[in-house]
Amino acid sequence: MIKSVSKLITGIIIFVVVILLAGGYLGIVPGLSSVFGSDKPRDLGIVFAPGDTLAAQSKTGVKLMALPKETAISESIKFEGKKDVTFEMTSQELSALANNRPWKYYPFSQVQIRVNADSSVEAAGLVDITTLYSYVQALGYEEKLVQEAIQKLPYSPESMPFYIAGKGFVVNNDISLEVNKLEVGRIEVPKEFVSEAKVLVIDALETFMDKVSGFNAESIQVSDGKVHFKGTVPETEATVN
Known part of the structure; x- marks a missing residue:
């Protein structure tokens, strides 16, 4: 699986990025090409x-x-079995998991996840646009969302930086999320746009968790500079590598 908490955080990133692109915001930002060039x-x-x-x-x-x-x-990632787990992870462990995924269609790289003392979480990295198509398709979502979004950009980027900061928790797969700052292509997205997209992001994430056989987040909490997970995870994850 996209390991429990790490899966949740990268899931937040991908759906925020897709929704923002589909909304056309990035297509009208002046000087976007030069920003994506970095x-x-x-x-x-x-x-x-x-x-x-x-x-x-x-x-x-x-x-x-x-x-x-x-x-x-569409069959490149499969989950089987279920078992109870309780654990906590540091920023280093979450970042390591996010960067060491064997799945061929995993689109993220150079990912850093920082869990702060105030219980906020930050994540930054790159999304490979070509692999993103396959990632979305493999998870059962419409590839055309990405295609339509990319067509709105002034040019087609090979990869795209992202940054997200916020707070959240999960109880019985029910997500509460507060996004304090979001950057796509190193451009900060207006807070009012993020607020409008948040409901769609939460719906997409909850659907995403339901797709993972054997996964249930009884509780995901952030405290003491760590992410704490209690619930069930699949016994095995099989992927095309």
């Missing part, structure tokens, strides 16, 4: 090591398996 995401100061990936994978306990390379995109 393809480096924000540096949140999170440095992680291979040990952080191993520690995070051990906490979720999900067994990773490989599917045949000829598997169709």
Whole structure:
């Protein structure tokens, strides 16, 4: 799976990006091309090591398996089984998971996730636009949303920086989300636009969680500089690598 909490955070990013693009906001921002030309995401100061990936994978306990390379995109990620887990993750562990995904169609790179002392969370990184099409298709959403959005841009970017900051929690897969700041292509999106999109984002995320067989977030809370998860996760995740 897109490991529990890490899955939730990257899910927030992808659906916010898609909705903003589909809304046409980016297509009318002056000087967008030059901004997208700077393809480096924000540096949140999170440095992680291979040990952080191993520690995070051990906490979720999900067994990773490989599917045949000829598997169709729509079948390229599968989940089986269910087990109860309770764990907490640091910024380093979350960032390590977000950057070490074997799935061929995972579109994120250079991701940093920072959990702050005030219980807010920040995430920054790059989205590969080509892989984004396959990612959306594999998760059962309409690829045309991305296609229509990209057509509204002054040109077709190969990758796009993002940054999101906010607070939130989950109870029984019911999401409460507050987005304090959002940047797409290093441009800050007006708060009124983010507010309008938030309801759609939450609906999309809750549907997204329902699609993952064996996943249930009884509780996701942020405190003491860590993300705390209680619920169930699949026993195995199989992907095309």
